[in-house]
Amino acid sequence: MKRKNKKSTDKHRRIIAAAVKVFAKNGFYNSKVSEIARAANVADGTIYLYFQNKDDILITLFEEEMQRILDAMRAAIAEHDDPAEKLKAFAKAHLSLLQSNAELAEIIQVELRQSSKFMKEYHNEKFYEYLNLISSIIREGQEKGVFRKDIEPGIAKRAIWGALDEMSRYWVLSSTRKYSIATAADEISSYFLRGMLAA
Amino acid sequence: MKRKNKKSTDKHRRIIAAAVKVFAKNGFYNSKVSEIARAANVADGTIYLYFQNKDDILITLFEEEMQRILDAMRAAIAEHDDPAEKLKAFAKAHLSLLQSNAELAEIIQVELRQSSKFMKEYHNEKFYEYLNLISSIIREGQEKGVFRKDIEPGIAKRAIWGALDEMSRYWVLSSTRKYSIATAADEISSYFLRGMLAA
DNA sequence: TTCTGGTGAATGACGGTTCATTCAACTATC
DNA sequence: GATAGTTGAATGAACCGTCATTCACCAGAA
Known part of the structure; x- marks a missing residue:
């Protein structure tokens, strides 16, 4: 049936x-x-x-689409063992995922901000999960002795996310793309990696 | 009279x-x-x-307040000669300016995104000026041989801005502040500086 | 015939904008 | 100095277009 x-x-x-x-x-x-x-x-x-209403459309949309992104991201990371490689993979996957979901990216860019203000009751779990992917890579790196111990994962995750997010915003909004996704991902991850690698 | x-x-x-x-x-x-x-x-x-209308209030608000921030930022940078110090000063000033203008920060966080979409006609000059403060520091550092030549200022400026912006968003929105402004500014600028300093 | 999912015109609230009116401050006249 | 006349900034009640939401009705399946 x-x-x-x-x-x-x-x-x-x-x-x-x-x-x-x-x-x-x-x-x-x-x-x-x-x-x-x-x-x-x-x-x-x-x-x-x-x-239920217009708001509910937005929330459901977040919930479902973020889950997809989250799954894809987890898969991308899982392909590597070395935390540094994981971080690079994260950066690359983030940018190319958002590039191939440009419309979704725009919504995340704009409405994600709003959601934390106007839908106070709605705690965007999926987003935090996403953010925490980064900090767990960092912690893993610290345990393995690859990353400096004095890095504060809670700060670094936001810095990395912020950098990538801003980069994808640039992508989404600007018509002229001076840099390729790959270039940007490499640059950004190299700043952070050089900044975080154990001496 | x-x-x-x-x-x-x-x-x-x-x-x-x-x-x-x-x-x-x-x-x-x-x-x-x-x-x-x-x-x-x-x-x-x-x-x-x-x-003229509700939109105009928002735009004027941006225009005028961003100018204030911009002036303050220029002054903060001007106190230093070393590009690396300038970058640190920028990070610190950015975070503390937004901390002491929390309401303005919220608006920038949220509506800046919108403005680039819905007020397509309005090109936020002031914001670009702000962003370009970063890239000119980087270029200066490259000329002086302090920063790596292979850094792409156009990417780096967005990465740095994005990292700081995300950090201040965290400040604005979260009630529990685990890290002090100074700590965060130091951490973030250290990631980037270590990542950018000439070998 | 009944039940279900679907429809889209009708409804009513909401809020940006307008504009007829007020009135405080100023000027001219005596 | 007092009085009358003029101005235009300020007011806020009312207007009116815009949607989110509803619901009376419909078509097809069982």
Whole structure:
């Protein structure tokens, strides 16, 4: 027996996909639910069969898409043993993942900030998991004696994330790309690695 | 004869100050013009004597406040000769400026992102000037032989800005501060400096 | 016939903006 | 100095367009 509610799942997916597009184009507050509906080929009301309200669309979108990114990232890291290599892989994967999900990247860039302010009740777990991927690489490196012990992982994770995030912002927003993804990833990871490697 | 029309200038200032508070608390889209008016002790309509519309309040706010930050930053850098010291000073000044202007920091954090998307016509000059302070320090360091020649200032400036920006975001949003401003500034500038110093 | 998922026009709240009106400060006239 | 006339900054109630959300209705499946 095939799942008959597959139809449902399909609409759910279509709505999310449409929302990614629309939110990326206009931002959350300038996006109309009716526009999402149109983009998803669905009636306005149908959206409310799958989501509680406009906010819920955004939150679900985060939840689901971040999970995908998170999985991909974990896989990319797992290919290496050396913490330094892991960090390089992280940088490269981060930038190329966001490059191939440019619309999602825009949303993360902009709305992630908002979400921590306006949706105070919504603690973006997935984002913290992502951030903590970095600090666990650093800790591992410290244990293995590869990274300096005096690095504060809690600070370094934010610095690294911030650097990468800013770089991808530049990518997303600017039309003229002076540097390739690979170049940028290498540069950035080399700053940090040289700064963190044990003497 | 005292300027009686000084009142006007005063209102402009009061409205901007109120807007900083209100936008920081609610974000741009969740802020009501009437709330700004109330906070500024001014009638709703008065705001439209000084600003074209709600957007204009935000843009003017950026323009004026960023100029202040920019001036302060230039002064902080000018105290040093050594590019490495300049970079440290930049990091420290950045974090402490934003710490003492927490509300402004929140707005920059969140709305700066938006502004580059929704106010496409508005090219945030001041922000680029700020960013370019970093790259000129780096170039100067390269010329003086202090920094590695193979550093790409265009990438490095974004990485450094991103790292600092993320750090200040953490400050602004989190209630529990595990690290002091000074610690964070030192850590971050040390990563980059070690990564950039000529061998 | 009943039940389900789907529809999209209708609704109503919300909030940015307007504008008719007020009034304090200033000027001209006596 | 007192009075009348003028100005324009300031006011805030009301207007009006814009959506998020609802719900009466529909079509197809069982």
